[in-house]
Amino acid sequence: MIRPVGEHGLLAETGSLELSHRVHAALRAERPEGVVEIVPGPETVLVVAPGADQGRLRARLEAVVDRERGRTGAGAAEGPVVTIPVVYDGADLDSVAALAGIPVAEVISRHCGRELVVGWLGFAPGFAYLTGLDPVLEMPRLDTPRTSVPAGSVAVAGPYSAVYPGPSPGGWRLLGRTSVQVWDVAADPPSLFRPGMRVRFEPVAA
């Protein structure tokens, strides 16, 4: 289903993050005329195209969604795996271990044990919701968010992990830190993480 979003936007319902990524990638590869933004979400892709023929764009979007839905087995996540080295010395490492009922070493091995996929970005520029977290590490946010979390903090909350791209307030549970700069306005693109990208964390010594 394609829903209108004002005069210039269309929201394609994909129903799954994997299809969102495929539609997002397809639209980026063959961008319809006039399209300014292509924004994937867990179950949708928003397309914004001021001045474009909305009827034609809608037909095009429907065709892309149908085509990508039919491509079964084609994994959304392609391209290389980005490895993020992490020093696991986060302030919440012990409490995460206690909440999960496992030793700290197992928190680390479970966090590193799976390949994650960049779901979508939001909250702040370059802040990626990394999906595919080991369910044992799923836990609620902190009751009281921190007023400042340093850039490079590696954290978990709910079914997601993330790397804080810059210093900001935050309620996620901190497992460690990375020296990798995931957000750099001087780089093109400025964000290391893009929707659909595969990510793996790797423990390193401090």
Add this chain to the structure above:
Amino acid sequence: MIEVLAPGPYATVQDLGRPGYAHLGVPRSGAADVGSLKLANRLVGNPEGLAGIELTFGMARFRFRDGAWAALAGAPLEAEMGVPFWVPAGGELRLGAPARGMRTYLAVRGGIAVEPVLGSRSTDSLSGLGPEPLRAGTLLPVGPPLGGIHADLAPPPAPRPPVLRVLPGPRADWFVPEALDVLCGRPYEVSQDSNRVGVRLRGPELARARNGELPSEGMVVGAVQVPPSGQPIVFLADHPPTGGYPVIGVVRAADLPVAAQLRPGDQVRFTTRRGP
């Protein structure tokens, strides 16, 4: 170079923002009332997208170290609106509070030439990208003039009634069937905590037809987002690129300047009628 002597309640550098980065979590930002920034730029012979200064509730003072043509558009001040004027070297521009509206745009021939970030000089109040908001003592470089001044007069537009035309959706079905009628019924009052992210409104509650959380999805400027309180927020330039509260309708592009000029305490109505 222009020296900020006093920025007024809140003043920022704004151009047309950072389109194309929403999927990386970057708000578009840019002038809240795009039409007024473009008009101010045209008046001084600038391309419409050069950076100017967005004043919130006026009351700013600037010293021009070099002489320059300048123009004002948007919320009307006692100063000359809609005509280019010359500020001599060393001259001080003193601006009062607007008689109505919220945001006034000061364009200077050549544009404000602070360092761009991701292709834009706009201050993004949500993400912190771009230059800091103006403070007393901020020095603003001015770019070289581009082209001649063609327009020399633009009569200030007549005040527009505080009515926002909305297109229903994309999540009108998350609300009870009568919610759109409620939205378009009695007026809403603009709350004090409105800002460049959005105009927060107080008034009849928009009740949901379903519980649960909407998965995060892309948002647009003008979206009327409804948090669990049932009190709508109209997104402006610095809105988050994704959000998890349902959007009952989207304000028509032609009415975004009306939304951007609403003041705390103003009454505003919505309508789903198409006509003016």
